[in-house]
Amino acid sequence: MVAYTLRRLIALVPVLLFVSFVTFGLVRLAPGDPVLIVLGGKKVDPATAEVLRQQFGLIGDPFSQYVAWLGRALQGDLGESYRLRQDVVSLISERLPLTLQLIGLSMLIAVAVAIPLGVIQAHRRNSVIDYAGSLLALIGLSSPVYFTAIIGVLVFAVGLGWLPAFGSGDDPLSRIHHLILPAVALALGTIALTSRMTRSAMLEALSSDYIEAARAKGLPEQTILVKHALRNALIPVVTVTSLQVGFLLVGSVLVETTLGLGGLGSLITDAIQNRDYPVIQATVLLLTVAFSLLNLATDLFYGVIDPRIRYR
Amino acid sequence: MTANVVRAPRTGFLSGARRSPLAKNRAAIAGLVILLPIILATVAPALLTGIQPNAQDLSASLQFPSGEHLLGTNKLGRDVWARLVYGAQPTLLGAFVVVIISGLIGIPLGLFAGYYGGRVEAVIMRVLDALLAFPALLLAILVVATFGRGLGTVVVALGVIYVPAMARLIRSVTLVQRSLAYVDAGRALGFSDGRILFRHILPNLVAAVVVQSTIDLAYAILDIAALSFLGLGQQPPDPDWGSMLSDGRAYLLQNAWPAISAGFAIMLAVVSFNLVGDGLRSQLDPRERER
Numbered sequence: 001m002v003a004y005t006l007r008r009l010i011a012l013v014p015v016l017l018f019v020s021f022v023t024f025g026l027v028r029l030a031p032g033d034p035v036l037i038v039l040g041g042k043k044v045d046p047a048t049a050e051v052l053r054q055q056f057g058l059i060g061d062p063f064s065q066y067v068a069w070l071g072r073a074l075q076g077d078l079g080e081s082y083r084l085r086q087d088v089v090s091l092i093s094e095r096l097p098l099t100l101q102l103i104g105l106s107m108l109i110a111v112a113v114a115i116p117l118g119v120i121q122a123h124r125r126n127s128v129i130d131y132a133g134s135l136l137a138l139i140g141l142s143s144p145v146y147f148t149a150i151i152g153v154l155v156f157a158v159g160l161g162w163l164p165a166f167g168s169g170d171d172p173l174s175r176i177h178h179l180i181l182p183a184v185a186l187a188l189g190t191i192a193l194t195s196r197m198t199r200s201a202m203l204e205a206l207s208s209d210y211i212e213a214a215r216a217k218g219l220p221e222q223t224i225l226v227k228h229a230l231r232n233a234l235i236p237v238v239t240v241t242s243l244q245v246g247f248l249l250v251g252s253v254l255v256e257t258t259l260g261l262g263g264l265g266s267l268i269t270d271a272i273q274n275r276d277y278p279v280i281q282a283t284v285l286l287l288t289v290a291f292s293l294l295n296l297a298t299d300l301f302y303g304v305i306d307p308r309i310r311y312r
Numbered sequence: 313m314t315a316n317v318v319r320a321p322r323t324g325f326l327s328g329a330r331r332s333p334l335a336k337n338r339a340a341i342a343g344l345v346i347l348l349p350i351i352l353a354t355v356a357p358a359l360l361t362g363i364q365p366n367a368q369d370l371s372a373s374l375q376f377p378s379g380e381h382l383l384g385t386n387k388l389g390r391d392v393w394a395r396l397v398y399g400a401q402p403t404l405l406g407a408f409v410v411v412i413i414s415g416l417i418g419i420p421l422g423l424f425a426g427y428y429g430g431r432v433e434a435v436i437m438r439v440l441d442a443l444l445a446f447p448a449l450l451l452a453i454l455v456v457a458t459f460g461r462g463l464g465t466v467v468v469a470l471g472v473i474y475v476p477a478m479a480r481l482i483r484s485v486t487l488v489q490r491s492l493a494y495v496d497a498g499r500a501l502g503f504s505d506g507r508i509l510f511r512h513i514l515p516n517l518v519a520a521v522v523v524q525s526t527i528d529l530a531y532a533i534l535d536i537a538a539l540s541f542l543g544l545g546q547q548p549p550d551p552d553w554g555s556m557l558s559d560g561r562a563y564l565l566q567n568a569w570p571a572i573s574a575g576f577a578i579m580l581a582v583v584s585f586n587l588v589g590d591g592l593r594s595q596l597d598p599r600e601r602e603r
Contacts, residue, residue, distance in 0.1 A: 018442040028460045038483065142582035146541055147557060147575035154568055250449040254538055258561065269542055272457045274330055284446075284454050289449050 001300075008296055016289060020073070023285050024066050027092075027277045056080060056278070077099035078282035083274045088282045091267065098168055099256070099263035101175065103248045104181040110190035111241060117191070118198020118237075119225060133195055140192030145251045146258040152260070156181060166260045182255045189251065190244040196266060197240040200234035235302060242298040246291045319447035340591020346584040350577075351398035363391040365551040366399040368456045376566040384569040386559065392570045395551035396577055402546045403553050404581065411525045413471025414478045419521065421475070422482025423509050427490055435484070440476040449535055461544045463536075463552075470535050474528055478521075480567065485520045489513045519596040526589035530582045537578045553578050556584050 033036065044052075053059055057068055069079070078088040109309065121133045157165035169178035206229050214224045256265030264283060271279035353360055369389035377384045383392035421440070425433040443451075448470075455469040456462075489495065490513070498508045539545045540554030547557065553574045560571025 003336070012348070015445050017444050019445050022446075040553070046432055053476060131396065138583060138586065142530070142534075142586055143579045144537055144557075146538070147579060150557070150571055150575060154564065155570075158565065163415045180493070188493065246447045246567075250447045252454075253428055253450070257542065268453070271452065272542070272544070279456060284450055287450055288412050291501070292445050 005300060009298070012292055012296065015190070015292060016069050019288050019292075020067065020070055020285060023281050023288070024069055025062075027281045028035070028062055030063070030277060053064055056082070058216060073282075073285070076312060078285075079269075079278040081276055081279050083271075083276040083279075088278050091279065092264065092282065092286060095262060095264045095267045097142045098261060099252050099265060101178055102186065102255070102261065102263060103234050104184040105176070105179050105247065106190070106248055106252075107241075109183055110194060110244070113187070114191040114194035114241075115198050116239065117231075119202055119230060120196065121199040121299060122202030125203070125227060130199075133199070137192040137196050140188040140190075143188065145185055145189065146254045148188050149182060149255050150259045152181045152185050168261045168263075178261075182259050186248060186251050186255050189247060190241065193244060194237060194241050198233065201236050205229040223249055234288065239298060242261040242301070245294050249287050251293060293296040324528060335576070337591050337595065339587045342592065343584040343587025346580050347588065350400055350404065350581050350584065353397045355403040357397045357401065360397045361391070361394040363394040365390065365394040366389070366549050372561060375569060377569060383573045384567060386556075386570045387563055392573055394598070395556060395570075396553070396573050396574050398553040399553045399556060400581075402540075403533055403578070405534050406463055406536045407465045407529050410470045410532040410536070412473070413468065413530050414474035414528065415521065415525065417472070418475040418478030419482050419514070419517075422479040423486055423513065425479065426483040426486025427509055427513070433483070435499070436476055440479055443473070444476045446473075449538060451540060452535060452541070456539060456544045461547065463540075463546045466536060466539045466545045468589070470532060471538075474532070477528070478524060481520060481524050482517060483572075485517050486513060498553075510564075515535055523589060523593045526592055527586055530585035530589060533581050533585065534576065594595075 020069055057065060059065070059070070060068075072079070078092070080086065081091060092106075117133050117136075121130045123217060124130060152163075154164045156163045163181045164178050167178055169175040183237065202225075211224060211229055214228050236251075252263065252266035253268055255261070256263045257269045258267070265289075268283050269280060270276070271283070318572055322412070347433045349360070350587060361570065367390060369385070372381075372385050372389040373383040373387055375381055375389075381391050381393065386392055391509065421436050425436040444560045452469045452475055455473075459465045459469075494512060503512075503584070536545060537554035537557075540552050543555070545554055546552035556574035557571050557578070559582070560574060564571055
């Protein structure tokens with residue numbers, strides 16, 4: 001297991017190099033002199049421009065710039081924001097907690113709703129609950145997160161006044177209060193995919209011989225459903241759910257922009273508006289690394305939930 | 313035995329007892345029905361509205377629905393229904409082009425990888441896997457932010473980003489086809505690889521391509537709308553669903569109609585392609601048909 005994990009981590013190195021190269025290269029391909037962006041298009045004397053180039057690591061040919069940038073990135077220095085003139089790492093670390101809380105809460109809601117829903121749907125196949133679940137899944141898959149969030153604001157904030165419409169709250173309790181709406185909006189897509197997956201995996205598990213055997217032994221239905229069927233159905237469910245984290249990352253960008261939450265997502269969209277390339281570069285890189293590591297973690301997690309899988 | 317014990321088998325939309333192909337087909341037909349007006353708006357918007365989408369009337373700002381303005385007006389007094397109708401084109405045509413680009417690149421790559429195997433396959437799949445390391449929409453944001461906003465950039469970027477999924481699928485089905493007798497027969501007759509690949513194997517992959525393309529269309533609509541919601545797609549003043557939703561957000565409390573209409577349009581378009589895609593899959597994929 002340890003050796004396997006190590007091997008997978010090593011295999012990740014060229015991928016991440018490629019990712020960093022693409023991220024860096026794309027940003028360098030962008031038209032326009034970065035110095036002009038820094039100064040907001042004002043004219044500068046050559047000496048000042050030179051100092052700025054030095055400061056932002058824009059000296060030398062593109063490849064050596066890349067190597068220097070990568071070297072600094074590996075030491076935890078992701079450069080400086082053109083616009084805010086602030087260290088990108090500190091910018092990100094200010095914003096990261098909110099995004100992580102949003103994604104975490106969203107995942108929690110998704111799993112807490114989707115897995116029981118899928119189990120009930122499979123157990124009571126073709127019942128009203130089953131159809132309602134399928135319809136919910138269809139809507140969840142098809143409604144853009146920012147639209148769901150806006151509907152949520154209109155219904156629960158403006159209409160019913162239960163939840164705050166915008167902002168992220170200060171103390172932990174009001175933070176949760178503020179995050180419920182965006183988290184639910186974000187969770188809907190994950191609920192859709194996860195409940196569909198749970199339903200079909202449960203249906204497959206429930207039609208197998210060992211369930212027949214469990215029924216013949218006279219085990220209580222709940223034990224059969226949860227201990228026997230669900231445990232076997234869980235593998236594809238875990239895959240689908242954890243792959244969703246990547247979509248949640250991207251979805252959080254949209255939800256944060258929609259609801260004015262000051263997390264990583266709105267950092268990216270602000271950076272795009274202002275052509276603040278170091279910030280775009282760093283956040284995309286960071287999120288992509290996180291995405292890759294999550295995918296790896298998913299693979300490794302199989303071994304934990306399915307004792308039949310042994311990594312060599 | 314009392315009468316109420318014997319129940320007629322349930323039929324109807326979404327009921328799909330045992331998820332039979334027929335029931336799935338009903339859902340697919342429902343999808344097609346929703347799709348019809350959307351396609352009409354894409355192809356011939358002038359048939360659905362006589363109002364120019366960019367015509368301003370600042371004296372009629374943020375009006376609620378009326379006989380004159382079916383869905384009211386936006387901040388600049390533009391007719392929301394007209395903008396909704398004309399806004400179908402960038403999103404729908406854009407999504408079609410995304411899928412076509414991903415097919416034009418992804419299908420040959422998948423065919424070569426699956427047919428030749430070995431080093432060709434290793435190189436192609438390694439590069440595509442690396443592309444998959446990026447969360448799709450995030451890469452699209454990065455590319456569009458770099459090469460300049462606008463619908464054209466969005467469509468090309470998404471088209472390339474959709475290549476890995478298409479190529480992977482084609483590769484996996486090509487692997488199955490490669491081992492079938494007709495391929496050996498073709499080789500024995502001295503056909504060139506190109507002829508075997510494109511004239512013999514490719515026609516057998518049509519079902520898989522159609523299903524994947526339909527599902528991809530749904531995703532492409534969502535992604536195009538998301539990018540234009542972020543201000544990276546279709547630029548003002550031209551109408552587009554994503555940017556309508558984004559504009560409408562600013563005066564949501566005064567008049568929610570512009571935002572809601574655009575949101576529903578996106579959702580319905582995606583729902584319809586998802587329904588049609590699911591229906592096609594259950595018709596074309598024999599494994600699905602048994603369920």
